[in-house]
Amino acid sequence: MSKKVIYMLLAIGAFIMLFPFLWMLSASLMTTSEITAQHPRVLLPQALQWENFRRMMAFAPFARFFINSVIVTVISTIGDVITAILAAYAFANLKFWGKNVIFAILLGTMMVPSEVLLIPNFVTMANLELIDTLHAIYIPWLASVLSIFLLRQFFMSIPKQLSHAAKVDGCSGFKYLWHVVIPNAKPAIITVAILSALNSWNAFAWPMLVTLTSETRTLPIGLAMFRNESGAHLELVMAASVMTVIPMILLFVLLQKYIVNGVARSGIKG
Numbered sequence: 180m181s182k183k184v185i186y187m188l189l190a191i192g193a194f195i196m197l198f199p200f201l202w203m204l205s206a207s208l209m210t211t212s213e214i215t216a217q218h219p220r221v222l223l224p225q226a227l228q229w230e231n232f233r234r235m236m237a238f239a240p241f242a243r244f245f246i247n248s249v250i251v252t253v254i255s256t257i258g259d260v261i262t263a264i265l266a267a268y269a270f271a272n273l274k275f276w277g278k279n280v281i282f283a284i285l286l287g288t289m290m291v292p293s294e295v296l297l298i299p300n301f302v303t304m305a306n307l308e309l310i311d312t313l314h315a316i317y318i319p320w321l322a323s324v325l326s327i328f329l330l331r332q333f334f335m336s337i338p339k340q341l342s343h344a345a346k347v348d349g350c351s352g353f354k355y356l357w358h359v360v361i362p363n364a365k366p367a368i369i370t371v372a373i374l375s376a377l378n379s380w381n382a383f384a385w386p387m388l389v390t391l392t393s394e395t396r397t398l399p400i401g402l403a404m405f406r407n408e409s410g411a412h413l414e415l416v417m418a419a420s421v422m423t424v425i426p427m428i429l430l431f432v433l434l435q436k437y438i439v440n441g442v443a444r445s446g447i448k449g
Contacts, residue, residue: 207231207417214413235418240393244401251317251397252379258321259375267330268356285324304389315389326371333367334360369437380427398423
């Protein structure tokens with residue numbers, strides 16, 4: 180098969196995957212009549228309706244939802260990355276009793292559906308009197324077994340000679356982690372951070388369970404509420420959807436080179 184055919188097939192596949200997002204973006208700038216038109220179907224707005232975004236912001240407190248999502252995503256991502264780095268370093272470089280057993284148990288918890296944890300986590304947050312606060316949204320997700328696993332695999336690929344040389348130079352374990360491991364694992368750490376940010380930003384079930392008022396709800400919850408309340412105004416729903424997905428798309432575009440580098444290097448043993 181020639182490269183031209185391969186590129187053409189890849190381009191077609193990319194367009195099919197991007198089309199829903201492109202339609203959402205286009206519909207957010209249309210009028211209701213343009214969105215609902217059937218014969219012919221309108222794909223592009225005749226005039227850009229930027230007013231839709233202003234009306235959407237006035238219809239519901241999306242500014243509050245957006246700020247809440249940013250706060251929850253930043254705190255949960257930072258906490259997840261810190262705990263993942265420390266735990267992954269311990270499992271990859273330190274020697275202690277029961278290390279393999281503990282790690283196997285941690286991996287086993289990945290088999291437990293997240294829905295099973297909703298009630299125990301809710302009871303815990305209720306006992307701590309944190310229901311309807313932002314703390315209740317991010318505290319259970321300050322650590323992730325998947326993040327620990329990914330970073331451990333990357334840390335194990337770092338040549339052991341670096342650790343031996345650091346010990347000869349009198350470098351402590353923490354200094355070795357800070358000055359050698361983390362700089363070499365930067366692509367993997369950024370990849371873990373992006374995955375954690377995506378999960379936090381898009382989380383729906385848990386924030387819906389522990390929040391009661393619009394003051395503590397995040398964008399996905401606000402979008403669901405807005406869709407139910409303004410179902411007739413499809414252009415406003417599309418504008419709200421664009422506001423919800425654009426930040427993560429920009430984050431991915433800005434950091435995609437680190438993701439590619441991290442994936443490529445994770446398969447190379449030192």
